[in-house]
Amino acid sequence: MSDQITRRYGTATLEDVAREAGVSLATASRVLNGSTRKVAESYRERVREAADRLGYAPNVSAQAVANGGSSLIALVVADIADPYFAQISAGVARAADREQCFMTIVTTGRDPRREAAMLRVLRGQRPRGVILASSRSAEPDAMVQREIEAIGELGGTVVALGSGAGGLRSVLMDNRDGGQQLGAALGGRGYRHAVVLAAPTGLLTIDERLEGFIAGFTAAGGRIDAVHRAPFTREGGAEAMRAALEAGLEPGTLVFALSDAMALGALRELRAAGREAGEDIALAGFDDIDASGDVTPALTSVHVPLEEVGEQAVQAVVDADWKPASLPLSIHLRDSTPARPVG
């Protein structure tokens, strides 16, 4: 009753609550935040009451330092505005919420140096887990690797999305199989020539998708005329398509972009060149982001359950006995790849 500073609603500290309820700090802590309950019901009541009369909200930073770790789940993406990452984020957000965890998002802009820097900053938060959604490369950056280990050392669980990288937990999507299914299906629709719009080699996701597609398409009797590399973005797709057009694109050719983002860029470029997807040229993508169903012609794509990927990633962080699962992909054939007479 010494410094009875009447703090305004919402600024109360645990000590204030304890005083208001007439119990000790420890007791208040136990009923409000502690796990195993062993407090008399009458006290519980009073503390709870005092707490919401004062609008108490625990200071999570303080909790974090006391506990030696926060319940923060960090999501690392290349670019939030990219629908691919946005949809994954939505899944992570939902699951994190369900698990009573906070979520923070950091962006790398696909730059390993920046990724390492961001990871280091994240490490300062002592996160419960880190989800690496920005794609892994076959030979990871040394600094990044170092940070990943350090985070693990501090008790954080690091999860990689998409492709299995050494050591970490991962939520796999079977990129190779998806590519293969698509290649087979489009071979079956009568396509015999394909041009691939790909990102620079070295990214696991890219390599897997490409391999799978080549396997499926050639097995179905098709052949790959060319692979054009450009950044793994919408602009990259446009760029690669430009290169393809310059190199010459025979009617009836299938253009396969390794992501829908690239495919959308390609679609626009194609149109700008006065040609129409689904007519003389066919176009297919990968990811099946929401927008792919909106364009005209609707885009054929390999469906990746992005939100589920995000949710699984959170499970991978949270579940003690996580077993790596591989999410099945399926193909969605749409108007951008109409069946054509074999010939």
Add this chain to the structure above:
Amino acid sequence: MSDQITRRYGTATLEDVAREAGVSLATASRVLNGSTRKVAESYRERVREAADRLGYAPNVSAQAVANGGSSLIALVVADIADPYFAQISAGVARAADREQCFMTIVTTGRDPRREAAMLRVLRGQRPRGVILASSRSAEPDAMVQREIEAIGELGGTVVALGSGAGGLRSVLMDNRDGGQQLGAALGGRGYRHAVVLAAPTGLLTIDERLEGFIAGFTAAGGRIDAVHRAPFTREGGAEAMRAALEAGLEPGTLVFALSDAMALGALRELRAAGREAGEDIALAGFDDIDASGDVTPALTSVHVPLEEVGEQAVQAVVDADWKPASLPLSIHLRDSTPARPVG
């Protein structure tokens, strides 16, 4: 030299660094994190060296409790997967990064109860700022209001996006003007009848856009045949379009959706009904999200500089002497609203 526990890389604490460098905790703190410098260069050097030899990363939680506040900027959105919010997020992410702040994103799903709950959780983080992107309603929820005040009480700056709400800093976009410009322009293109696809009244953004459009369109000689209300989402757009179709849509009518998300839903629905936007029916949206340029026909829309909105919001949080600015909107006329002979 007592407990020389050789911690592994990345797990070092400030004390470890100090010991390694042979200086006091205080000194180490000063060179590594403190602002105003008053440490001998030789010491600076040694501390820095020790720090990165040990891979030291400051525990931000500890910093937060010591400082009584974190450098966290929280972004509150309805749904991250929605491109509108995703693009704003990207802007916030970039600016937050520039300002050396962390960013966290929470989602409300457009539910005020949930919004209040999330704000309360956020309050526990003692954030530097909170950006409210999920749209404000004319008469805000009481609990939400309470939380907003509490956050302010704790030193956080709350910023509202889109429409000015009482008391808080805000990044305005001139929705009314945007709507008016569009109405005027389309009136000028010869449209005489319009049906509006709107969200439930009460949301400031909605009301402003609607008012502006009506003013602009009627001034140009058009008239509003009907306003169909449905949720402010893609599905809502489809729903509202369905209602409009059932009510009967005369050829030559302009359908104006109050957001691109709704417009895209409407577009799909329209097509499902066998009618094509840009031919007998015209369609326009609002926001000009990336996807709007991809669909066919490309969607006429009011351009909102979403990323810039996000960046400005961060400035509003950070700048001590922030003056509310209103971002100008512009219209992008595209193929979904071709000029038509007046008649």
Add this chain to the structure above:
DNA sequence: TTGTAGGCGTTATCAA
């Protein structure tokens, strides 16, 4: 079951 007290990693005050 409850309360006391020490500790978590940092910052900041105040002597030295």
Add this chain to the structure above:
DNA sequence: TTGATAACGCCTACAA
């Protein structure tokens, strides 16, 4: 300039 040391808000043995 540097270094003890007291906060910061909370958790948790440990003792009562």
